[in-house]
Amino acid sequence: MSRYALRMVADEWRQWSPAIALIAVITTMVGLCVHQFAWTADPAFRAAVATAGVPLAEFQIVSITVYTVVALVGWVGLTVVGRASVQATRRTHALWLLLGAAPATVFGATLLVLAVVSLCGAVLGALASTILAAGAVPAFNAAVSSAVEQPEFTISPWAPAVTVVLGTATALVGGLLPARHACRTSPSAALRNPDEPAPRSARTVLRIAGGLIFLLIAGALVAAAGFADQLGATGPAPMVNLALDAGGSALVGVYLLCPQIVGVVLRALHRTFRAPGLIVPAVGARAAAARVQISATTVAPLAAGLGGIGVLLCAVNSAVALTEALQPGLPTDLADVWTIIAVVAVSMLATSAAVVALSARGREREIALLLAAGMRPRQVTALVASESFAMALAASITAAVPVVVTGLVCGLVARAVLGDRATVAWPVGTMLLGLAGSWLVLLAILLVPASAQLRSQPGARLREQHGA
Template sequence: MFADEWRQWVPAVAVVAVIATMIGLCVHQFAWTSDPQFRAAVVAAGVPLDEFRILSVTIYTVIALVSWVALTVVGRASVQATRRAHALWLLLGASPSTVFLSTLLVLAVVSVCGAVVGALASTLLSFWAVPAFNAEVSPAVNLPGFVIVPWAPVAIIVLSVVTAMVGGLLPARRASRTPPSVALRSPEGSGRRSIVTVFRIVCSVFFLLVAGGLVVAAGFSSQLGSTSPGSMFNLAVDAGGSALIAVYLLCPQIVAFIFWILNGIFSRSGAVVPALGTRAAAARVQASATTIAPLAAGLGGIGLLLCAVNSVVAVTEALQPGTQTDLTDVWTIVAVVAVSMLATSAAVVSLSARGRGREIALLQAAGMQTRQIGTLIASESFAIALAASITAAVPVAVGGIVCVLVSKAALGNSSVVVWPVPAMLLGLVAAWIVIFLILLAPAITPLRDGPGAQLREQGV
């Protein structure tokens, strides 16, 4: 399966490689700062070892959380992409255990390929990145030349593969137990999905209540004595983070509602092709939600972080004019989250785009022109990117409200909040471009050669 359709697995391998590279840089940094040579040089200079570890540990924590989400989403999408093939295996007499093990084997091949590439890339980058990072922390320390700790590359591969495999365990088990008729009739159907949906909704309501409680607490920050910039940052991140978890869990329902609104707007305005594109995204709402959820989490997390940090900087400048701030760690975290979530969504879109060539060929055979097909794909990708941006705006708004309330208590009658509007718009445009290009790729061949070859290949 992997050898015959290796091109379709390339995005998943690329995501695992990107995540493994970021994990690898943190592993190499941790391993090097634990090396006796490094510790001896730091002790001789009289500099605390924690200065070299605290920022790397913070960034590593963010990378670990992002990696867990990204790799588990890719693992789940990889299993879902082959569920119809597994249904055919079951019809031909394969046992559920055979399907389960073969599914994990394909996922293991994808994970190992990406993890090995990531381990090699991070090992090569570490010769530049680790010394540069440590030099920025404390330039006065005469550190020894960087060397690779032997166990680090092995740890990178193991961590990356295990994380991706964990993400595919439940989908693989579900694929092996789903009746073939259900898998072949419905791209996403499962009899137990309603139970999962109810559980997700209950959990999301809980986190929404937590976010609402923290916003209310921000209104009493002066009475609680929590008006310092540090308190404002913590409260904004906690409230926005709770809202972020809630919208992540509610993503299928939010996405379906947004698509319904967009389809109504396009239909009433007479834009038939954009309405058709939005309806195409809505028809694959579960796959679209899997795409949008990590993208919305990334955009929401970046927007929340920028809103909280920039608002804290503004409040600090108002309280103590001339205070210098270093936002290097913030921009590093922003870059990590942006690259990871965009790559994850791109991989999910690519995996869910299987069979799109046949769909495009059918549209051509029905008389749709090339320009109209381009508009269709553009509108579908725009609907996905817009839904992700709207979903991401919820935690940003919650964090911004907290900043308004706390800064008003700290500064008196005035309030300070810095909304990350440019960053959110840039994220919307970047997501739209990437998703459009990925959805366009399967359409290039039928658009160039006509629908005949594609339909003959599919047996139509």
């Protein structure tokens, strides 16, 4: 069984390559944080910091903050890909069970596939972080404080190994429960159309209940912002804390409710496009709605990333505007904020790209059928573009909920301080840029497998699918 599992990875390496790339990207960021942590603990660096009279905490606090964000975003991204990887191969698992393989054997083979993919990405990420650390770590420390005369940077021998272990283990954790579910699912259920909605389970009910609870918490925090004077939350720091708490709660809520929200949004987009006669966009939105489970898995990291960036920008820029109104000319440094935004943006796009690539398995037959039915390659391309746009738009609409919650909190607190002069820094441009970037990434990933089908004859492709 192990031989067949390894062959499955080798034969379909193109479809696994985005997942490997995601693991490599996130492992690279984790590795840079590991190298930074190891370097700040080095006696030579500590001696240089002590000589300059700069607190060592200045270097450690920022790096720990960035590492926390990287670890959180990386854990979400890698676990999402882990689940998508197992979901993408569930039909193979069903065939193994039908042929008499024991559930424990299928479980081990599933984890082996995920371990190989994770290890490949983690090794690449560890290598990249080790190469980049020589320039990135000293540059980061120089940005924190230029008063320190840094010694020559040296690589800690244990940092690359720790990076590989962290990257591999995180992706494996994401696949444990799906792999267990795959080996216990009946083959007939696994061989059904993966786009069909799954029956509601106790876990789904708990997820929906948890999402509603977090949205209620966000609503309560918005209501509390209306009493900012009584609560004493009338400064920039209290505004940021309250806004991030409310926006973060709403972000968790919409992430948990993403399958339900995405289904509603995609069906609404289908009706919206159909009303004025936009046939291709309507069909694209309908196609995304038909495979709502896969669409939700794709949209969730996009919505979380866009929402997280929007919440952070709205809270921080609104606090900067409040600070400028209270103390004009006070300098502000947002380098760490933009670093976090870059981490989130890269991670969310890579996660969604990997999920889309894995979910594109088996779409060759669908494209061949469309061509055989008389659609032109240009129309199929437009259909794929419409489907990717519908998913990107659904992600942006979902992400707008926590951003609006954050803006309401900032507006209420600012009004308590400034009255009619209160302003909210809505990140409209960033959200539109995120929508465009998400659409282009999803479109590129979906068109890669589609382009080969568009150049081939549909009859030959259908015969190949049937094993002729």
